[in-house]
Amino acid sequence: AETVLITQQSHEELRKVLGANKMAAPDQQKLVVISVSPQSRASLAVRFQLNPTDTARKLTAFFKKIGAHYVFDTAFSRNFSLLECQREFVQRFRGQADPKQALPVLTSACPGWICYAEKTHGSTLLPHISTARSPQQVMGSLVKDFFAQQQRLTPDKVYHATVMPCYDKKLEASRPDFFSQEHQTRDVDCVITTGEVFKLLEEEGVSLSELEPAPLDSLCSSASAQEPTSHRGGGSGGYLEHVFRHAAQELFGIHVTEVTYRPLRNKDLQEVILERDGQVLLHFAAAYGFRNIQNLVQKLKRGRCPYHFVEVMACPAGCLNGGGQLKAPDMPGKELLQQVERLYGLVRTEAPEDAPGVQELYERWLQGAGSERAGRLLHTSYHAVEKAGSGLSIRW
Numbered sequence: 059a060e061t062v063l064i065t066q067q068s069h070e071e072l073r074k075v076l077g078a079n080k081m082a083a084p085d086q087q088k089l090v091v092i093s094v095s096p097q098s099r100a101s102l103a104v105r106f107q108l109n110p111t112d113t114a115r116k117l118t119a120f121f122k123k124i125g126a127h128y129v130f131d132t133a134f135s136r137n138f139s140l141l142e143c144q145r146e147f148v149q150r151f152r153g154q155a156d157p158k159q160a161l162p163v164l165t166s167a168c169p170g171w172i173c174y175a176e177k178t179h180g181s182t183l184l185p186h187i188s189t190a191r192s193p194q195q196v197m198g199s200l201v202k203d204f205f206a207q208q209q210r211l212t213p214d215k216v217y218h219a220t221v222m223p224c225y226d227k228k229l230e231a232s233r234p235d236f237f238s239q240e241h242q243t244r245d246v247d248c249v250i251t252t253g254e255v256f257k258l259l260e261e262e263g264v265s266l267s268e269l270e271p272a273p274l275d276s277l278c279s280s281a282s283a284q285e286p287t288s289h290r291g292g293g294s295g296g297y298l299e300h301v302f303r304h305a306a307q308e309l310f311g312i313h314v315t316e317v318t319y320r321p322l323r324n325k326d327l328q329e330v331i332l333e334r335d336g337q338v339l340l341h342f343a344a345a346y347g348f349r350n351i352q353n354l355v356q357k358l359k360r361g362r363c364p365y366h367f368v369e370v371m372a373c374p375a376g377c378l379n380g381g382g383q384l385k386a387p388d389m390p391g392k393e394l395l396q397q398v399e400r401l402y403g404l405v406r407t408e409a410p411e412d413a414p415g416v417q418e419l420y421e422r423w424l425q426g427a428g429s430e431r432a433g434r435l436l437h438t439s440y441h442a443v444e445k446a447g448s449g450l451s452i453r454w
């Protein structure tokens with residue numbers, strides 16, 4: 059199953075689809091949308107020695123040259139993932155959620171981690187995992203639902219590809235939860251890695267540095283993008299930091315100016331604490347990499363996990379170090395990662411609730427935050443697969 063998946067979701071497949079689309083009769087053509095992750099942009103920026111804004115504009119020009127009609131940034135859809143995760147945490151902390159959904163809340167944006175949780179410790183872990191969709195899958199909803207409607211198209215008339223820092227995003231896009239039976243189409247039709255974008259550039263004989271930049275596209279008019287934006291709190295999306303700040307304000311009326319991380323056993327395991335008068339109010343952690351995740355699972359199984367919220371990522375050092383990112387044969391891995399982190403951090407950050415277009419889309423598209431529609435389009439569910447041989451594999 060995985061071989062079929064990798065063939066269907068490859069840069070060769072994307073080229074084939076774009077080529078066929080150009081040749082098709084006008085009424086048979088699909089609208090092609092490509093959504094690029096900020097982690098992939100940073101990796102390409104290092105390779106081509108460009109700043110992130112130029113990289114975003116030149117990538118837009120490249121994808122349009124090979125047949126895309128619109129190129130979006132998944133930092134925009136990440137606003138919704140972060141806001142939904144914040145809302146969910148506060149509800150669970152106050153005991154307002156389904157009693158089966160327990161603390162700690164574990165993040166859901168990493169499909170490597172979700173696959174592991176479903177296959178190995180489903181009954182223990184799944185009630186803890188946030189139901190908020192990842193930025194890739196929120197972008198899937200935005201493109202196939204909101205944007206398709208704007209363009210007066212049915213979702214199957216839109217072809218949506220994403221550019222991601224890891225291979226596991228291909229598995230995520232292929233989950234049955236993200237397939238529309240009604241329209242016989244996936245929210246994300248094809249996922250290619252950063253490395254595959256590099257191969258595409260090579261095969262097309264294009265150097266990103268030499269391309270004329272193109273203006274960035276926006277999903278709605280009030281979000282018109284002059285430059286790419288990002289979020290505070292590290293290269294894996296900043297879930298810990300955003301939920302922590304929001305929960306401190308919402309639950310305890312405390313405005314957090316600086317989030318201080320305390321390293322624990324290693325640099326991939328860190329905690330953040332909110333205290334008042336010596337009492338711990340919030341205890342959050344970030345656990346990256348397989349070893350730290352295994353330790354977290356053991357603590358949870360023994361009922362000895364002290365945290366209210368954990369940002370869980372399968373890759374050591376998180377998404378900027380994902381398996382689909384570009385390698386540099388002439389540079390030690392640590393130095394390359396530092397450079398990618400530096401360029402990732404050069405982009406202007408904004409709070410998700412302040413990002414232009416977000417509140418408008420909550421009202422116009424989702425009929426309000428917390429609505430049934432927002433629940434359906436921005437959340438998902440997980441499925442315990444305790445038996446071996448499900449066709450998915452965990453590559454850690």
Ligand code: SF4
Pocket residue numbers: 167168169170171223224225226227294371372373376377378379380381
């Ligand atoms: Fe992919 Fe690694 Fe990020 Fe998980 S941590 S989403 S596997 S790049």
